[in-house]
Amino acid sequence: MAISISLTVNGSPVTADVQAHTLLVHFIRDTLRLTGTHVGCDTAQCGACTVHMNGRAVKACNVLAVQADGANITTIEGLAAASDGALHPMQAAFRECHGLQCGFCTPGMVMSAVALVAQTPDASADDIRRQLDGNLCRCTGYHNIVKAVLQGAAAMKQSAEQSAALEPAAPAAIR
Template sequence: MTSDVIGTEQSAGAHRVPVSYTLNGEAVSCEVEARTLLVHHLREDRRLTGTHVGCDTSQCGACAVHVDGRAVKSCTVLAVQVDGCEVTTIEGVHGDDPKDLHPVQSALQGKHGLQCGFCTPGFVMTALDILDTDELLTDEKVRQGLIGNICRCTGYQNIVDALVELSADRQESGE
């Protein structure tokens, strides 16, 4: 049997499953193939291309999104698993006005932590998760929190500096 025949048989018999969830504040109801990864569903079906496919092995973090308020690597989650959940992608992250940057995005921009930008959406989504604490973040705590994200442009120190400074600013303002 050739791989072309196998691929055709798998596609022809693909099992589709209904899924309903909230995506960036909007209700979504659709059908997805049971084997579709969330990252591919977001990029291909929902056309939200800010979530990047960087490695397909869950090592780089470029595909990070939030599911029910927690950062997850969307290449490790099946789309059917978000049924009933709230999903937020980088397209759903902004300041008080949707035209404004979120404070995390502004902090990264201010400290030149953006570099080429490929990994930035994943870093932003992970940063939101690690900043969701009352504790003051140190370099070590930020680095530990970002351990699952890879920046190939070596912008780590600027990213760490931005998040430590943002954490300190939040502590001072009582946020």
């Protein structure tokens, strides 16, 4: 028996019929064809399937698609919102710091790192190591991953400051 769900994925509304047992990761990959979200372990151990659900990092192999009904989902494909093709600051930092080797873990690592920095903008290297504990890298590129997250955090902070500076000032109160 199919269940109808409606959600927003990468800013676009999506409505689909899914089986009650369909995992969010399989819905994203198989139904929506967004294959940047990887299937690694199907047990929520490796973090390769990490996406943002309502702004929070979740392992999509541990969430049923029906549980995402009404949710706002962001995948690695939706992270860089720039129409000019520019990477998100965290994606750029992973590239610049060689925070990837085979690339299998990279989408999940980037999604987890963005959520981490949103919660803890000034995270230390030790904080990053602890928080990314649920994401596994088969190639043992952790040193460069931590370096990338630190650089990405600084770039995200700078980008936020620049955006705030460009916003028009609130009008002065009329007396």
